[in-house]
Amino acid sequence: xxxxxxxxxxxxxxxxxxxxxxxxxxxxxxxxxxxxxxxxxxxxxxxxxxxxxxxxxxxxxxxxxxxxxxxxxxxxxxxxxxxxxxxxxxxxxxxxxxxxxxxxxxxxxxxxxxxxxxxxxxxxxxxxxxxxxxxxxxxxxxxxxx
Amino acid sequence: xxxxxxxxxxxxxxxxxxxxxxxxxxxxxxxxxxxxxxxxxxxxxxxxxxxxxxxxxxxxxxxxxxxxxxxxxxxxxxxxxxxxxxxxxxxxxxxxxxxxxxxxxxxxxxxxxxxxxxxxxxxxxxxxxxxxxxxxxxxxxxxxxxxxxx
Ligand SMILES: CC(C)(COP(=O)(O)OP(=O)(O)OC[C@H]1O[C@@H](n2cnc3c(N)ncnc32)[C@H](O)[C@@H]1OP(=O)(O)O)[C@@H](O)C(=O)NCCC(=O)NCCS
Numbered sequence: 001x002x003x004x005x006x007x008x009x010x011x012x013x014x015x016x017x018x019x020x021x022x023x024x025x026x027x028x029x030x031x032x033x034x035x036x037x038x039x040x041x042x043x044x045x046x047x048x049x050x051x052x053x054x055x056x057x058x059x060x061x062x063x064x065x066x067x068x069x070x071x072x073x074x075x076x077x078x079x080x081x082x083x084x085x086x087x088x089x090x091x092x093x094x095x096x097x098x099x100x101x102x103x104x105x106x107x108x109x110x111x112x113x114x115x116x117x118x119x120x121x122x123x124x125x126x127x128x129x130x131x132x133x134x135x136x137x138x139x140x141x142x143x144x145x146x
Numbered sequence: 147x148x149x150x151x152x153x154x155x156x157x158x159x160x161x162x163x164x165x166x167x168x169x170x171x172x173x174x175x176x177x178x179x180x181x182x183x184x185x186x187x188x189x190x191x192x193x194x195x196x197x198x199x200x201x202x203x204x205x206x207x208x209x210x211x212x213x214x215x216x217x218x219x220x221x222x223x224x225x226x227x228x229x230x231x232x233x234x235x236x237x238x239x240x241x242x243x244x245x246x247x248x249x250x251x252x253x254x255x256x257x258x259x260x261x262x263x264x265x266x267x268x269x270x271x272x273x274x275x276x277x278x279x280x281x282x283x284x285x286x287x288x289x290x291x292x293x294x295x296x
Binding site: 074123124127128130131132133135136139140143 | 269270272275276279280282284285
């Protein structure tokens with residue numbers, strides 16, 4: 001699984017905020033630390049603001065402040081703002097074939113079976129992203145640093 | 147608010163069972179006195195070194211319980227500790243009771259020379275998954291499979 005650039009930028013940002021509770025950070029600081037284009041990051045931060053995870057602070061030295069709860073906010077809450085990881089997305093069960101109805105085209109059969117397999121993968125991804133909070137993620141990073 | 151200082155994690159005693167049944171019924175919606183009687187017989191204090199049935203007690207009230215066991219070569223894996231169940235009273239949650247119970251289980255495992263702890267959870271039970279993940283647990287290199295027998 002690969003996450004899009006936006007998602008990665010959003011995750012770096014919220015983790016940076018969550019690791020420094022109460023701190024006000026500017027887009028420029030985050031962009032420099034994570035080597036993200038400032039223009040790109042500005043858009044991502046605005047999305048996070050609209051979602052209620054950040055609040056913008058106006059004036060000189062303005063920037064953003066974290067308004068989320070790192071112990072409750074999950075990776076899914078952030079990723080879901082930028083990607084569509086929906087367990088229901090790919091259908092699943094095969095519709096019952098009516099007596100006398102023409103056989104379904106071969107490709108449809110493969111696609112339907114594949115949809116079952118892919119939705120299995122989606123469900124695992126969702127369960128994983130939905131149960132790792134920012135706090136748990138910071139602890140994971142700290143353990144890997146050791 | 148319970149005081150963690152006053153809280154003690156210890157082996158279950160028969161007199162605790164009624165409260166454990168009540169906590170479990172609150173979580174699962176089912177009262178299962180017979181089942182719990184059997185669990186007490188199998189996992190109750192001191193019956194087998196490898197089995198743990200612990201309770202967290204504060205002011206004579208049972209706030210939570212945990213059941214675990216060291217299993218050898220199950221599914222071909224070297225000896226490892228399994229946590230089968232953990233439950234905390236709803237009004238005592240988010241105060242560290244679950245963490246204390248899991249720590250006590252971990253100490254028990256370590257005393258037996260076991261350094262790996264595992265559990266299996268319902269994929270849609272995000273509360274308990276978040277709890278175990280907050281304790282540093284990650285996906286094990288296994289996949290649980292099932293099928294309906296025709
Ligand atoms: C899961 C459970 C055992 C946790 O017990 P607890 O005493 O509340 O756990 P703790 O207070 O030690 O919490 C430890 C960490 O778990 C995580 N956690 C616990 N509850 C959480 C919740 N509702 N949402 C997100 N994370 C949570 C947090 O990271 C928490 O750390 P924090 O307090 O620093 O935020 C308890 O909620 C419970 O009994 N739930 C029902 C269990 C169940 O469904 N059992 C059926 C299958 S066995």
